[in-house]
Amino acid sequence: MYPWIDISQRLENQIAVWPGDTPFIYKVNWSKAESGSVNVGQITMSTHTGTHIDAPFHFDDNGKKVIDLDVNLYIGKARVIHLPNPSSIGIKELSGYELDGVTRLLIRTDFWKDRQQFPNTIPEIEPELASNLAKLGVRLLGLDLPSVDPIDSKELTAHHELTRYGIHILEGLVLDHVEQGEYELAALPLPIVEADGSPVRAVVRKT
Numbered sequence: 568m569y570p571w572i573d574i575s576q577r578l579e580n581q582i583a584v585w586p587g588d589t590p591f592i593y594k595v596n597w598s599k600a601e602s603g604s605v606n607v608g609q610i611t612m613s614t615h616t617g618t619h620i621d622a623p624f625h626f627d628d629n630g631k632k633v634i635d636l637d638v639n640l641y642i643g644k645a646r647v648i649h650l651p652n653p654s655s656i657g658i659k660e661l662s663g664y665e666l667d668g669v670t671r672l673l674i675r676t677d678f679w680k681d682r683q684q685f686p687n688t689i690p691e692i693e694p695e696l697a698s699n700l701a702k703l704g705v706r707l708l709g710l711d712l713p714s715v716d717p718i719d720s721k722e723l724t725a726h727h728e729l730t731r732y733g734i735h736i737l738e739g740l741v742l743d744h745v746e747q748g749e750y751e752l753a754a755l756p757l758p759i760v761e762a763d764g765s766p767v768r769a770v771v772r773k774t
């Protein structure tokens with residue numbers, strides 16, 4: 568049996584967040600000295616910090632919220648493919664791969680190298696990819712990038728197209744140490760009822 572491998576960003580106070588978004592802060596808000604019994608922490612964060620999933624409500628006021636998402640999407644067989652430093656990710660880039668029957672597709676780009684620094688530009692996911700992936704059976708797309716659309720995008724076309732074709736989004740993975748192949752994935756969102764997104768602890772193991 569292969570061991571589970573952590574593919575999550577560490578949540579610490581210096582983690583890079585989306586420009587202008589809420590910084591991540593963990594602190595002990597009620598110390599053992601004060602309470603007399605326990606340390607009790609408090610977290611302040613954006614729902615799009617580090618390794619996280621997007622709920623459609625993130626980019627669509629009428630979209631599903633985190634609590635509405637099927638947990639089965641986020642646990643199960645996954646394929647990891649390695650596309651080193653692509654300028655964009657589209658049908659052409661994926662043409663060499665046999666992806667029929669892949670439900671969860673994780674793409675390793677190695678593009679985001681310095682994780683202390685939020686990237687100014689990222690490889691673009693071609694929105695036309697959504698229908699192609701859906702045809703193959705893909706229901707979850709994960710990337711080692713902070714977004715599936717350009718950082719300055721206001722339309723979020725890839726987010727909308729993926730959602731339209733029933734493909735859910737997992738962002739901010741750490742795949743530097745994960746080779747191409749067949750894995751099991753677990754990356755469950757928290758049951759935050761009203762949320763537009765949720766941090767996840769993402770792990771994979773070889774099958």
Ligand SMILES: Nc1ccccc1C(=O)C[C@H](N)C(=O)O
Pocket residue numbers: 585588613615621625713714715716738
């Ligand atoms: N946090 C933000 C603040 C402002 C504008 C966009 C974002 C995003 O998070 C977008 C990105 N596509 C995301 O899903 O993580």
Ligand SMILES: [Zn+2]
Pocket residue numbers: 614615619620621713738764
């Ligand atoms: Zn997000």
Ligand SMILES: [Zn+2]
Pocket residue numbers: 621713714715726736738
């Ligand atoms: Zn997103």
